Amino acid sequence: MQRALVLLLIAFLAHPASAGERAGVTMPDSITVDGKTLVLNGMGIRKATIFRVKVYVAGLYLEKASNSAEEIIRSEQVKRLEMVLLRDVDRDDIVDVLRKGLKKNGDMAKLKGRFDQFARWMSDLNEKDSLIFLYAPDRGVTVTLKGQVKGTIAGADFASALFAFWLGADPVDDGLKQRLLGKD
Numbered sequence: 001m002q003r004a005l006v007l008l009l010i011a012f013l014a015h016p017a018s019a020g021e022r023a024g025v026t027m028p029d030s031i032t033v034d035g036k037t038l039v040l041n042g043m044g045i046r047k048a049t050i051f052r053v054k055v056y057v058a059g060l061y062l063e064k065a066s067n068s069a070e071e072i073i074r075s076e077q078v079k080r081l082e083m084v085l086l087r088d089v090d091r092d093d094i095v096d097v098l099r100k101g102l103k104k105n106g107d108m109a110k111l112k113g114r115f116d117q118f119a120r121w122m123s124d125l126n127e128k129d130s131l132i133f134l135y136a137p138d139r140g141v142t143v144t145l146k147g148q149v150k151g152t153i154a155g156a157d158f159a160s161a162l163f164a165f166w167l168g169a170d171p172v173d174d175g176l177k178q179r180l181l182g183k184d
Helices: 002-014 069-074 091-105 108-121 156-167 174-180
Strands: 020-022 025-027 030-033 036-048 053-062 079-085 130-136 140-145 148-153
Touching: 020 036, 025 053, 030 053, 036 079, 036 174, 053 174, 069 156, 079 156, 091 108, 091 156, 108 140, 108 148, 108 156, 130 156, 140 156, 156 174
Parallel strands: none
Antiparallel strands: 020 025, 030 036, 036 053, 053 079, 079 130, 130 140, 140 148
């Protein structure tokens, strides 16, 4: 009996805690970015239209887990939002939705030039493609599309408006916001 318990304990310790999973998309519980460990704060599905069509799975990684949207948006920590598409999405739709969301959550007059740069990097996305936004306080928001780094957009104000798109007072999807905050 004692040997069985020891073997069970070894098996348990040999397997890390399970990663997050939604709609067949799995994300690790933690990742390392620039030598810093980021933890999966929350993970959810973006649903759109009155038909609640599943568009993408998003995972939010932070240096320090938090369920405070305002704290996350304003924090000067490394943070990453990863999206994995569940369906094909047209480039113009992506740009339009993000533009409208940034207008609701930031000063678009100040963000326009940087948003226009982001829009130039964007392309159509297909099912299983990824879009990653990585904010590092000393650099800005690095945009990675389909595994390819497109560039970095400077400014904490741009990062705050971008993360407010999902976590702000008027988020793109309230259910997704709650899940990204770890409130599922």
